[in-house]
Amino acid sequence: MQPFQKIKSIATPLDKVNVDTDQIVPKQFLKLIQRTGFGQYLFYDWRFEKGTPRKDFVLNDPAYKNSKILLARDNFGCGSSREHAVWALDDYGFKVIISTSFADIFYNNCFKNGILPIQVSDETLQKLFSTKSEIEVDLENQSLMVDNVPILFHIEPYRKKILLEGLDDIAMTLLHEDKIAIYEKSHKI
Amino acid sequence: MNITEKILARASGKTQVSPGDVVFVNVDKVMVHDVSGPGVLAVFEKLRKKGMVIDKVWDPERVWVAEDHFVPAADKISAQNVVLLTNFTKQFGIKRHFKYGMGQYGICHTLSHEEAMVLPGEVYVGGDSHTNTTGALGAFAAGLGHTDVAYVLLNGKIWFKVPETLFFKINGKLPDHVMAKDLILKIIGDIGTDGAAYKTMQFGGTGISEMSVESRLTLTNMTTEAGAKSGIVEPDLKLREYLAARGVTKYDEVHGDTDAQYEKIYEYEGSEMEPIVAKPFSPENTAVARDLSSVELDKAYIGSCTGAKLEDLQAVAKILKGRTVKIRTEILPAAMSIFRKAMDTGLLKIFMDAGVVVGPPTCGACCGAHMGVLAKDEICISTTNRNFPGRMGHVESQTYLASPLVAAASAVTGKITDPRDLK
Numbered sequence: 010m011q012p013f014q015k016i017k018s019i020a021t022p023l024d025k026v027n028v029d030t031d032q033i034v035p036k037q038f039l040k041l042i043q044r045t046g047f048g049q050y051l052f053y054d055w056r057f058e059k060g061t062p063r064k065d066f067v068l069n070d071p072a073y074k075n076s077k078i079l080l081a082r083d084n085f086g087c088g089s090s091r092e093h094a095v096w097a098l099d100d101y102g103f104k105v106i107i108s109t110s111f112a113d114i115f116y117n118n119c120f121k122n123g124i125l126p127i128q129v130s131d132e133t134l135q136k137l138f139s140t141k142s143e144i145e146v147d148l149e150n151q152s153l154m155v156d157n158v159p160i161l162f163h164i165e166p167y168r169k170k171i172l173l174e175g176l177d178d179i180a181m182t183l184l185h186e187d188k189i190a191i192y193e194k195s196h197k198i
Numbered sequence: 199m200n201i202t203e204k205i206l207a208r209a210s211g212k213t214q215v216s217p218g219d220v221v222f223v224n225v226d227k228v229m230v231h232d233v234s235g236p237g238v239l240a241v242f243e244k245l246r247k248k249g250m251v252i253d254k255v256w257d258p259e260r261v262w263v264a265e266d267h268f269v270p271a272a273d274k275i276s277a278q279n280v281v282l283l284t285n286f287t288k289q290f291g292i293k294r295h296f297k298y299g300m301g302q303y304g305i306c307h308t309l310s311h312e313e314a315m316v317l318p319g320e321v322y323v324g325g326d327s328h329t330n331t332t333g334a335l336g337a338f339a340a341g342l343g344h345t346d347v348a349y350v351l352l353n354g355k356i357w358f359k360v361p362e363t364l365f366f367k368i369n370g371k372l373p374d375h376v377m378a379k380d381l382i383l384k385i386i387g388d389i390g391t392d393g394a395a396y397k398t399m400q401f402g403g404t405g406i407s408e409m410s411v412e413s414r415l416t417l418t419n420m421t422t423e424a425g426a427k428s429g430i431v432e433p434d435l436k437l438r439e440y441l442a443a444r445g446v447t448k449y450d451e452v453h454g455d456t457d458a459q460y461e462k463i464y465e466y467e468g469s470e471m472e473p474i475v476a477k478p479f480s481p482e483n484t485a486v487a488r489d490l491s492s493v494e495l496d497k498a499y500i501g502s503c504t505g506a507k508l509e510d511l512q513a514v515a516k517i518l519k520g521r522t523v524k525i526r527t528e529i530l531p532a533a534m535s536i537f538r539k540a541m542d543t544g545l546l547k548i549f550m551d552a553g554v555v556v557g558p559p560t561c562g563a564c565c566g567a568h569m570g571v572l573a574k575d576e577i578c579i580s581t582t583n584r585n586f587p588g589r590m591g592h593v594e595s596q597t598y599l600a601s602p603l604v605a606a607a608s609a610v611t612g613k614i615t616d617p618r619d620l621k
Contacts, residue, residue, distance in 0.1 A: 027391055027480055029586045036567050039233050040268060040275040044240040054593040084392040087425065088586060089565070090327040092237055092344040113396045113427055114327055114341055121345035167220075177248070 010123040012175035016104055017145040020078035021067055022138050028081055029088030030115060034097045047093055048100030078144055080137050081108040085126075086115025095122045105146050107153075109134050120168050123175070127153070127162045136160075148173055200363050200458035201432050202398045205338040208452065209321045217362040217461070226320035226337075228350045231264040231306045232276065234325025235283045237344035238351065245348075255290045256354035262294035262315055263287055264306035267561040269298040272568035304533025304559040307331040307503035310339075311415055312535050314441050317449035318433040323350055328503055328583065330421045333398075334414040335441075336433035336451060341422070361427045362461040363398040364389075368405025370468035375617045377513060378413035379505060379581065379601035381405075381466065382420040383474040387484030388464075395425035397461065405468035406431060411440040412509040419504045420583050423481040473616050475579075476599040479587045487604050490614040497578040498523065498609035499590070500602055501530035501557075502564040505581020508536045510602040515545045517606035517617060518552040524612035528570050530557040554609075566590045572597070579608045 038050040055066050062069040079098065085108040086094060095118045098106065106119065107127045119126045125148060129137070136155060137144060145154035148169060153160045170176070199207060199214065207215045209223035230238055242252050255261055263283055268276030280298070287295040294315070296303040302313065306324065309315060310332040316322040318336035323329065325347040332339035342356070350356050366385060372378070386393070399421040406414065414431045421429030431437075433451045441447070473487035500506055500514050511531060529549050531537040537559065540546050549556050562569030564582040572578055572591030578598070580590065585597035598614060607615040 027586070029584075031565075031586055031589060035588065036565055039567075040236075040273070040279060044237075044244060054588055084395075084425065087391060088327065088584060090325065090341045090343055091233065095343070110392050110395060112392070112425055114343055117346065118343035121343060177245075 010175045010177055013104075013123065013125060013148050013172040015145065015147050015149075016077050017143050018075070018077040019073060020080045020107070020137060020140075020144050021073040021076040021103075022080045023067060024082065024138070026082040027084045027087055030086055030091050030094040031088055033086070033094035034091065039091060039093055044096055045100060047097035048102070051097040051101045075102065077102060078105045078107065078146065079103045080134065081106060082134075083109050085111050087112040090114040090118075092118045092121070095119055095124060099124055107134065107137060120171060123172065125172055127164070129153075129160070129162060133160050200400065200454040200460060201336070201452055202338055202363055202400070202428065202430055203360060204452045204454065205319055205321060206358060206360050208319070209338070215360045217360050219360045220357055221360060222355050222357050223321050225260070225323055225350050225354055225356055227260050227262065227316050227322045228347065229262050229264065229306055229310070229315070229322070229324035229326070229329070230347060231266050231326060232269065232279050232283055233267045234344055234347055235263065235286060236279045238325060238348045239282060239286060241345050241348040252352065255292070255351045258291040258293065260354070261290075261292045261351065262296075263292060264296050264309055265298045265303060266305045266559070267565065268567055269303075269560055270558060270569075272562075302534050304531075304536070305503045305561055307419065308507065308532035308536070308559075311335060311411070312444070312533050314444040314446040317441070317446065318437065319450045319452040323347070323356060327422050328419055330426060330429045331415055331419040331503055333421070333428050333430040334411060334418040336431065336437060338428055338430065339418075340428045359396070361396055361398045363400050364394055365460040365463045366399060366401045367403040367463055367465045368401065368468050369403050369465060370405055371408040372405065372468045372471050375603060376471045376473060377601040377603055378409060378416040379420075380474045380604075381468075381471055382417045383476050383481065383484050383599060384466070384471065385464070386420065386424050386481050387474065387476070389424055391423060391480055391482045392425040394421060396427050399424065399426045399429045400460070401429070401431050405466070407434060407436075408468075410509060411437055412507045415507065416504060420481070423583055473601060473604050475604060475614060476585060478585050478596040478598065481583070481585060481599060487600065487614060487616045488619070490598070491616070491619070493598065493614045494577065495525050495579050495608055495612055495614065496576040497525055497572065498527040498605050499563055499570070499578055499580040499582065500605055501528065501532065502561065502582040503532055504583040505602050505605070506530055506532040506536070508539050510581060511536065511540050511545050513602040514606040515548045517603060517610065517620065518554070519548050521552055521610050523553045523609040525609055527552075527554045527609040528557055528563070529554050530562070530569075531559055533559050563590055579605050579614060581605050
């Protein structure tokens with residue numbers, strides 16, 4: 010994986026709660042066995058109608074073209090454990106997902122694929138949803154810069170390390186598994 | 199320590215663990231199916247491209263494989279995926295591959311208990327979110343993504359953060375017209391779909407001791423719908439009998455200490471429970487079944503790891519005996535062993551006399567993949583576990599989640615029906 014860099018981008022506001030992985034990548038695409046190219050199927054049923062982009066869906070709004078940050082509501086990524094959901098978000102170009110809460114398996118899957126899921130308070134999320142300007146995500150300093158105001162976020166040290174160094178999780182854990190538990194313990198917040 | 203903490207402590211070689219600790223645990227069993235298997239193989243491929251040599255899995259005896267989501271092969275690609283799985287099990291010497299059309303096969307979570315693939319006290323992971331189901335056998339059972347499953351296949355280990363445990367104490371037996379499904383829907387309605395996020399939901403109390411193992415499996419199955427990492431029930435005599443009936447008597451049970459700690463204890467009075475239905479489009483969107491009696495239906499679906507165990511089919515048969523269905527109704531036993539028992543005990547005749555289609559075990563329509571999906575605007579009552587938009591077919595179809603009793607009663611009337619109100 011590529012080391013996770015600072016990201017500055019407009020954020021795409023997906024104003025829905027409980028977005029499950031079947032909305033992220035509908036089941037008909039699960040059969041595809043390659044790991045790449047899932048971006049075209051991202052939010053497929055919301056994004057397209059009979060193959061044509063739906064004007065009323067936020068991803069089709071030109072204002073959010075090239076956005077690298079997705080804003081989502083509570084319990085994002087619930088439902089099926091399909092990792093295709095993360096593969097699709099990544100392939101589409103999202104590198105950061107910000108929500109008040111994530112489903113557990115989805116949250117884990119993000120780190121395996123170089124995506125940073127950030128959990129924030131209701132109040133912060135509201136602020137992010139209402140801004141029109143770009144948001145800067147600084148993982149090193151665990152901060153979001155929104156309209157020149159920094160907002161700190163929490164992330165487990167082990168997860169931060171693998172993203173910042175671009176370590177492949179499998180390779181990393183195969184090499185260092187004994188040390189991770191110690192590292193995690195000594196950095197408990 | 200409670201049972202979950204003790205299992206994780208034992209599996210990580212520690213004497214004590216607490217919620218929040220990160221532990222590396224030795225995995226006892228790992229499962230892949232026809233969706234996660236090809237996903238895992240894609241991860242293997244990625245690693246191979248980076249130069250990693252992958253020519254064996256850590257222990258082929260501890261790996262088992264199910265074909266369930268897209269069998270009978272929904273199309274050419276799913277047929278190809280089953281070939282991939284077959285090549286995978288051959289290449290790596292994995293013997294426990296339950297193949298469609300060759301004796302016992304079925305939905306992975308159902309096989310986990312029907313075939314006693316997982317035993318009390320074990321750590322079990324699978325490439326499917328409803329892996330939690332198997333926790334009713336007194337094991338730690340959790341779903342993983344494809345990369346994590348690939349890691350376990352290579353390494354036999356995985357790291358977990360020890361979860362907090364929410365304890366659900368059920369006092370007293372459920373009434374005859376109420377099933378475990380009603381109870382778990384009630385609980386999810388109360389705590390919400392992220393009410394147990396990264397926590398274990400443990401079920402206990404006299405209501406659970408009175409409950410069959412199959413009913414307990416319905417509870418743990420749907421802990422996923424409350425966001426739980428795992429669901430669990432402590433082993434008891436009923437579980438030992440259940441496993442003995444499957445030829446398994448040797449295992450190392452784990453029980454919580456008398457001073458076990460829980461983050462929170464919820465109490466429910468079993469006798470006060472009533473039939474509950476989850477309305478579209480979330481399992482937390484619950485209502486009392488009787489309050490929905492005006493909802494007209496197009497279809498009833500009795501299937502899945504949640505609602506097509508033998509006991510579920512027996513409940514359906516109790517309702518359908520001597521009656522006919524008013525709406526399209528499908529019954530898909532969750533494994534061939536259950537299908538056979540349904541045949542041997544005369545349930546299939548009752549179903550067919552009622553006008554129902556009986557089909558082969560598959561996840562098929564539960565996840566909207568194939569084998570009877572819903573059209574636009576169609577409304578289904580289902581014994582399954584999820585009713586997100588488009589879950590069972592068209593994104594504008596609707597699914598109401600219910601117990602097998604409620605689903606069967608509704609099949610007879612064509613409207614959502616409390617089994618007590620059936621004439």
